[in-house]
Amino acid sequence: MEKARINANQLFAMIFLFEIGTAIVLPVGFASVQSVWMAILIALVFGIGLYLIYDYLYREYPNLPLSGYIKAILGKPIGWVVNLSLLLFLIHNDARVLRETSELLVTASYDMTPLIVISALMIVAVIYVLSKGVEVIARVAEIYFLIFLFLGLLGFIFILFSNIIEIKNLFPLLSKGWKPVFQAAFPRITMFPFGETISIATILPYLKKSVTGRKTGIFALIASGLILSFSHAIEICVLGPDIYARSTFPLFLMITRVNIADFVQRMDAFVILALIIGAFFKCAIHMYAAMSVAADMFHMEIRKMALPVGITILVASIMLASNWAQFLAMGKEVITSILIPIYGMYLPIFLVIVHLIRKRLFKKS
Amino acid sequence: MGIPFGGYPMSFFRNESKKNKKQSHDQNENTDLRKSGNIPLYSDLNANLDKIKSELGNSSDLIIRHFELGSFQAQAAAVFVDTLIDNKLVDEFILGSLMINTAQESHNNIEADKSVFDFIKDNARTIREVQVVTSWNELIMSVFSGDTVILIDGWAQGISGSTRGGEFRSITESSSQVVIRGPKDGFTESISTNISLVRRRIKSPNLWLEHMKIGDVTQTDIGIMYIKGIVNDKLVKEVKDRLQAIEIDAILESGYIEDLIQDETFTPFPTMLNTERPDSVAGNLLEGRVAIFIDGTPFVLVAPTTFFSYFQSVEDYYQRFDIGFAIRLLRYLAFFISLLGPSIYIAAITFHQEMIPTALLISLAAQRDGVPFPAFVEAVMMEITFEILREAGVRMPRAIGQAVSIVGALVLGQAAVQAGIISAAMVIVVAITGIASFAVPVFNLAISVRLLRFLIMVFAASTGFYGIAIIMIMIIGHLCSLRSFGVPYMAPFAPFNLPDQDDAILHFPLWARLTRPHLTGKKNNKRMKNHLAPTPGPEEK
Incomplete structure (x- = not known):
């Protein structure tokens, strides 16, 4: 643990940017195209549920990070092994975020630039900021939260005035009934982006007043969930369900349609900027979680873990898959349906159960 | 300007380090006086004066004036440094109060059995501040502060009278921070x-x-x-x-x-x-x-x-608030232009041509047609030229200023374009950037922008807007990590503080800026009474 303190505003900004992160630019929940915005709202409820579990563990162990209470609950030897696998998961997941962003950037406008250059630049920025400590990333989040809101508002106004929103694209609602909506909501959207909130559990113990954690977190989740749902609904309105379902980068496609009086057009930079900001925070917070776990396991200073963990993530992101198709296939099969549920949901629930059992046994004896 | 390096051991070369050892040894001898300087003065006047002379290496501006104290029949001497004193004060002090007055008044005092030392101390009326010095340390310090020290034979003490003076620049308008409305006085060297x-x-x-x-x-x-x-x-x-x-x-x-x-x-x-x-x-x-x-x-x-205090000019507070606010926003805009101007041009022309309107793109392409360098090289060349011009403009003698501006404007601007070395658009970009950097009110910050601009240009040339976004994240991360005496540098935005928003990027009217900025404590932060907003007076009937 570092000697640092963050306040509720900063936590809010971090969770918000983390959730919005890449989820706003990527298509989520393929199964239910027109109803995707509903699926996001349903997933939000599950997401809040997950957050309450993390918050419960945090309240029980307010001074320990994620890896700390894993050791406290499961005992040192088992805890160490669980932490190791958690570390690998966090690095893997972060490598995926990095790869995904770089691939999107390469497809969107850097088709001549090697992937590794894009990834390396991003990881350099992440390493630099994280090596300054959690307080700095929290403050950067506060500033970028304002910038992000400004970008979002401006983008929305442009789309509104371009007269390209067609509400009829949202209908028929629930064309195949509620079932596909729920299937999309759980586990897929619940896991990505909400299940990844487990990384925030390593940041919670820095909070100045631990009671603010629950309220702030839930507000941040609701705010980000609503904005996600809204923006995906707008994307469907503008692009139509077919194009939306097929594109890899729907937000980008949408913004290219902006045209006000033949003067305000080609606003791609807005979306690219939003993607970079979102990806940066997603990458940084995942990496901070990985650094925190690694530092706890190897008894090192957290800040000094930035370089080794960062470089590992960079190399892993390049070696993950040999091309985009393979990467996507792996993502669908492995990440959202196996890995994130294990670490984002089953592990915390398991921890709560063990903790409760131990508490009861302890009381009796 | 001679910057003293003598005291530091520098060991780049063997010879030099020997020389430096000697120098630092000399310096130690000089400072010995100060360290063991608490030794008391002698009571013999001549011994004192000899020691002063030898300690100060017989400096020619050290003046020692001997005189006799009227009816006391005591030998005395005034010691001062000619270049540090106010001549009028010294004349009054020594001539007026000591030489003449003592002659008249001393009779009474001898009868009253008052010592010569106390007499002078009490009667030095023409001087504001009188102190007794007892040690060499004090003596030397007060002589070099511009005081005049009186030593009297038979007394191991001296009387130091404050006669500081000398030539100073008078108060003039500050040359580095000029305002149109507001007080015109500036600080001086004193x-x-x-x-x-x-x-x-x-x-x-x-x-x-x-x-x-x-x-x-x-x-x-x-x-x-x-x-x-x-x-x-x-x-x-x-x-x-x-x-x-x-x-x-x-x-x-x-x-x-x-x-x-x-x-x-x-x-x-x-x-x-x-x-x-x-x-x-x-x-x-x-x-x-x-x-x-x-x-x-x-x-x-x-x-x-904080970072935002570098965008506040005193004039913001003297003008109408809306004008002040608008001008402050303009300054932020100028800051971003001077930071990002050439980088955005490079990124757009190298990576994101699709973002430039077609008509403009065609015109730009036509301009760049004969230019042999990529946009980045062009930009770096022009920026460096501009920086050299600016630096030359600051340091050169005023008389040749015109020559530089002619060379800068005509030769480097117009001729370079006509010769096909750089494109006309680049000259415009560099010119706007340069002028924008003068709009940052604090020179310190303007310099840092000049430095960072080159770094951002490198990122822009390698990966376009992505590179700019990444380097901006790093710069903001760096800014967020800074503190100034415990105050976070990006306050009141990171950490966010609502009451302080009244005077950061925004600028409220005076009556709405109720509290002082929250710096390190929250003590006594109320600035004024509430509800001072002006309202129209009662209507005339």
Whole structure:
């Protein structure tokens, strides 16, 4: 643990940017195209549920990070092994975020630039900021939260005035009934982006007043969930369900349609900027979680873990898959349906159960 | 300007290190006097004078005047440094009060059995401040501060009268921070003048001033000024602690102090404000900051500062608030243009041609048709040329200023385009960037922008807007990691503080800026009474 303190505003900004992160630019929940915005709202409820579990563990162990209470609950030897696998998961997941962003950037406008250059630049920025400590990333989040809101508002106004929103694209609602909506909501959207909130559990113990954690977190989740749902609904309105379902980068496609009086057009930079900001925070917070776990396991200073963990993530992101198709296939099969549920949901629930059992046994004896 | 390096052991070359050893040895001998300087004076006048002469190496501006004290029949001598004193004061002190008056009044005193020493001390009426010096240390210090020391035969004590004076620049308008509306007086090189300029503005007993001397050789006067009750006491203590920790041979300018007490050295961004304007210092003191006055320079340091305080000009507060607000926004815009101007041009022309309107793109392509270099090389060339021109413009003698501007404008601007070395659009971009950087009101920050601009250009040339976005994240991360005397540099945005938003990027009317900025404490932060907003008076019937 570092000697640092963050306040509720900063936590809010971090969770918000983390959730919005890449989820706003990527298509989520393929199964239910027109109803995707509903699926996001349903997933939000599950997401809040997950957050309450993390918050419960945090309240029980307010001074320990994620890896700390894993050791406290499961005992040192088992805890160490669980932490190791958690570390690998966090690095893997972060490598995926990095790869995904770089691939999107390469497809969107850097088709001549090697992937590794894009990834390396991003990881350099992440390493630099994280090596300054959690307080700095929290403050950067506060500033970028304002910038992000400004970008979002401006983008929305442009789309509104371009007269390209067609509400009829949202209908028929629930064309195949509620079932596909729920299937999309759980586990897929619940896991990505909400299940990844487990990384925030390593940041919670820095909070100045631990009671603010629950309220702030839930507000941040609701705010980000609503904005996600809204923006995906707008994307469907503008692009139509077919194009939306097929594109890899729907937000980008949408913004290219902006045209006000033949003067305000080609606003791609807005979306690219939003993607970079979102990806940066997603990458940084995942990496901070990985650094925190690694530092706890190897008894090192957290800040000094930035370089080794960062470089590992960079190399892993390049070696993950040999091309985009393979990467996507792996993502669908492995990440959202196996890995994130294990670490984002089953592990915390398991921890709560063990903790409760131990508490009861302890009381009796 | 001679910057003393003698005391530092430099071992780049063997020969030099020997020389330096000798030098530092010499210096030790000089400073010996100060260290063992608490030895008392002799009681024999001639012995004292001989020692003074030998200690000061018979400096030619050291004046020793012998005289006899009227009816006391005592030999005395006045010791002073000719170049540091006010001639009129010394004449009055020695001639008026000691030579003539003693002759008239001494009779009564001899009868009253008063000693000659006390007599002089009590009767030096023409002098504001009289002190008794007993040791060599005190004697030397007061002589070199511009005092006149009277030594009397038979007394192991001296009387030091404050006769400080000499030539100073008079108060003129500050040349580095000019305003259209507002007071025109600027600080000078004399610390006492500077302090008086601020004191005249804040007539409060709570305006406290603390004094210290820094610099083993220069013994520079430093004044720490703050308003008790508004300032946070921890901040004052922190400033004093940092100043007291300084052990250096010389302080020649406020930059020395700034370098030694700032929070972070490896940053292009300034964490202490320097100003030549007394109204700016007064305003900052009233917001709970600390001012550090340094003798010998018109620049006064103010701490703590935040990033946003570098965009505040004193004139914002003297103008109508809406105008002030608009102009402040313009300054932020200028800051971003000067930081990102060439980078955005490079990124757009190299990577994101699709973002440029077609008509403009065709025109740009036509201009760049004969240009042999990529946009990045072009931009770096022009930026460096511009920086050289600017630097030359600052340092060169005024008389040849016109030559440089002709060469700069015609040869490097127009001719370079006509010769096909650079494109006309690039000249425009560089010119706008250059002018925008002058709109940043604090010169410190403008310099840091000049540096960072080149770094951002490299990123823009390698990966376009993505590179710019990444380097901006890193710069903002860097800014967020900075502190100025415990205050986060990006306050009030990170950490966010709602009451302080009234005067950061936004600028509220005076009656709406109710509280002082939240710096390190929340003490006494109410600035004025509520509801001072002007309303129209009762209607006439």
